[in-house]
Amino acid sequence: MLPTRDDLHFLLFDWLHAETLSALPEFGHADADSMQAMLDAALTLAESEFLSHAAKSDANPPQFRDGRVELMPEIAQALAAYRDAGFFGMEAPLEDGGLGLPYTLVASLGGIFSCANVATNGYAFLTQAAANLIREVGSEDQKRRYLPPMVEGRWYGTMCLSEPQAGSSLADIRTVAEPLADGRYALRGSKMWISSGDHEISENIVHLVLAKIPGGPAGSKGISLFIVPRRHVDADGNAGQRNGVTLLGLNHKLGTHGQVNCLLGLGENEPCIGELVGAPHDGLRGMFVMMNEARIGVGIGAAMGGYAGYRAALAYAKERRQGRAVGERDAASPMIPIIEHADVRRMLLRAKSYVEGSLALCLYAARLIDDAKTGSAEAQALVDLLTPMVKAWPSDYALEANSIAIQVHGGAGYTRDFPVERLWRENRINAIHEGTNGIQAMDLLGRKLLADGGRAFAQLTARVEATLAAARADAALAPLAEALAPRWANLVPAIQAAGNAARTDMDLALANAYLLLDAMGHAVVAWLWLDQALTASRALSGARGPRLSLLQGKIAAAHYFIAWELPTKDAPLARFAALDPLCRDLDPEVL
């Protein structure tokens, strides 16, 4: 199931005013009509070429045969259609041959394809992220040689960070890059969990690889970044003979089967030649350009995976008849659609509040990225602060929505006859990759909240207070503002408590960071629900038909989330603020 056109319209135009981006010089070519046309084109293509093989490529995972990866042909066909429609270049600036779309729209378009088929979309997403990195930190020569085929979608990209012994702990990578006389480097090592790591569907693969140049500092300060093409690229940007990147094996995953995931050997049999990107030992900085975009991409992917499940469950609940209303005594009366049962509506509203809340969070962050591009330091600070929640919250709660979607289907949801079990499996990776959610919690508290003296948090609070003030003036929404205000305020002493502890015991301060990530994620999503409810409330008068239902649905979901879900984090936030040492001090032997 795809996101609805009307919902995207509400989020992008009614709520985030994406059309105002075209007033900026960078995006003057992208007016509201052309944005809508791109969304419509993506919805059509996603349905015909991506959604159509999602179940099939799940049932037929990539095969490792004669040293090559065999993928279902539908994957290459879908990506060819995507390429022909220009989507590989949607984010690249006009001068690089791209469409130069604002990130708010790029995120939405990517989300549409991800919703239809997260696995196939993964090839395109990583290519765009890799191209962005080269554009950001590559030399002019590298940009000239690598960007055009990536923007055209003829060459794909990957991120090669993890190794078998170093997943979360990048400081411990062992891949070595020895300088060669010609200024290039010879790499040796192995890279693990490489999505899109090898296949035959693009003319070349541009691996962005972290490795250590001998003699550099130990740990994360000695990591350098390299372009390692699958096929050597000459001075004119032509791909030639194979480089020494060897496919050692495929990982057999729980989900997203269509996106091949590889163990790669570098320099195993033949030399593996790479080009340094940026300064030596400064590779993490460059990689984090890609990583931050990847984290927001993970959030969007998670939101959209949940969204697909929610839409499937909603359709099923309207169709499937089972049981009768409470109090109906006539056993011969016809069965009712299960959406008529209050508990089914509760499940669906809960799922809606999670998935549409997740998508709103991601698109709000995307809009901040556009604002930051135009020079807003506040927007940059806010997106940095929000990124750990954008990554983690949807991967926890849209996943829960996927589980709800199975539950709504009953036994049918446990079978391959319906998409909901696949979507649940696919979404489970998002709490793990691109930095586990535990790492996001450390990032939020340690780097984003404590390190900057609370400046970004104060800026975020100002925005929350503006929403609260507006909501207090709306009789229907004022109770929601009253419910949210004290809970937002409770974040302050909690963060302060951690800050005080950090002076003497950083380990204790960070030990329960996950509780804060979770509670603050709920508070942020509650704020964005209230803000959307304000937008919906203002648009109510004159609305009718499906538009009216959509607006009422946003308001109902805001009510639900703030009254039913937000208060469940009161206790965890208090526990965080109390700096409970229970888990930190636990003797592992008693587990």
Place this chain on the structure above:
Amino acid sequence: MLPTRDDLHFLLFDWLHAETLSALPEFGHADADSMQAMLDAALTLAESEFLSHAAKSDANPPQFRDGRVELMPEIAQALAAYRDAGFFGMEAPLEDGGLGLPYTLVASLGGIFSCANVATNGYAFLTQAAANLIREVGSEDQKRRYLPPMVEGRWYGTMCLSEPQAGSSLADIRTVAEPLADGRYALRGSKMWISSGDHEISENIVHLVLAKIPGGPAGSKGISLFIVPRRHVDADGNAGQRNGVTLLGLNHKLGTHGQVNCLLGLGENEPCIGELVGAPHDGLRGMFVMMNEARIGVGIGAAMGGYAGYRAALAYAKERRQGRAVGERDAASPMIPIIEHADVRRMLLRAKSYVEGSLALCLYAARLIDDAKTGSAEAQALVDLLTPMVKAWPSDYALEANSIAIQVHGGAGYTRDFPVERLWRENRINAIHEGTNGIQAMDLLGRKLLADGGRAFAQLTARVEATLAAARADAALAPLAEALAPRWANLVPAIQAAGNAARTDMDLALANAYLLLDAMGHAVVAWLWLDQALTASRALSGARGPRLSLLQGKIAAAHYFIAWELPTKDAPLARFAALDPLCRDLDPEVL
């Protein structure tokens, strides 16, 4: 991974005093030593024959070939070893050729096999449950002909309730049973989701089938119960020619692949002959004998699925090295086992509190069943009250523990190289089958709490108060009693509010029943954790080594669950008590 011998010993003997059961005339043959010997035999057999093919039978689901089900040979081998060891008869009384073990022990033994391989254990579990039903409501002739081969494990059993158009809504089944001149019945219809529904590994399959005799009342009062053997059974109990039960197809499931799940046709080509069990139109009563046992079995299966994941994650966390302690600046220092990270310990303690809490809940209920067998009306009322929570709570929270187990593994947990993803998939069915958790919520509130005038709840409260009183006398546990007492007390006005509403608006009273099921489940599990902590606290003096660690672990988990988890249900319980009509009154069009 299997449950540990020491943990089972703590639960069964330190806490539940299962050895006192041997003082009862029914169980005089089962002293503590023989019980322990059975547990040890089950642990050995489960590891060698069940755990050994769990991953393999997941990767090689049953095939439908030439009208027959093909299963991996390891499944039949394991069940043959189980049969040879006498486990098929563990619950059957001595006079029926069984071992006549108390249910507390039967549940534990079943749990061991389920923990090792829930799919293969499913064949045995359903056979035992079907035999119990025949013993309970079958005629003497039926018992004589059907029970011996089931107790020996030569014939297997199934439950045939659902149909394609009637899953949760049994009142709407369409299978018809026409009376024949010889007193038997000819059945016609189809049955869906039939676990162990057809295969070649037992000499016969005894289907227990719900169907309607024409002319009976509409709805659930017109449902009758039939024995429908796969092969006809003559007057001497010999299996002969095939009956008209046809395998129409297999369901392709998310998990528990080894237990085949079928769509069966009755009377499609040849006559399908059944024998009425009990009185006409009174089939649901009989089936609920089996269903109540099945619901407790679901709880144990869910608890054990989570338990297996938790043990796997614990082992991985002690082994896998990644990262360094907070504050360790030496990048060349060795990486530490991930269990040294506070957030990993938090995840593991959370999982432990869920899975060991689930198992305690299930075994407590099992002990009540034994007490009820010896004539305690209070025990029967308590087990009836607890059953919806026994079924639902582990299927929600032990499943969450399975997700945590994946998270602890990081990317490795997302692959088939480790068991945790399989265990997560397998456990997802438990919130659905044998009555969805939504149906359990209606049962708890409508039938168990409101219908009996609060008597069973008062009996349960008396037991909770006894635990609270004892805990208040233990300095270390008194704070936990103080945290639990008001929360238990809060259940009373919440249930009263629903009771008041039920007089005028039953639909509203039941609409948010899930919130009560969830909150009361937490309160019950918190009580049982406190009760276990008391047991552990009393045993501390003199304990050392692994025994001391186990006792300290129980106390730590009680602290964690009551301080960190229980308060998260304060808000949902208040929402339930407020009779919020939001979901009940929601227009489906706004979803």
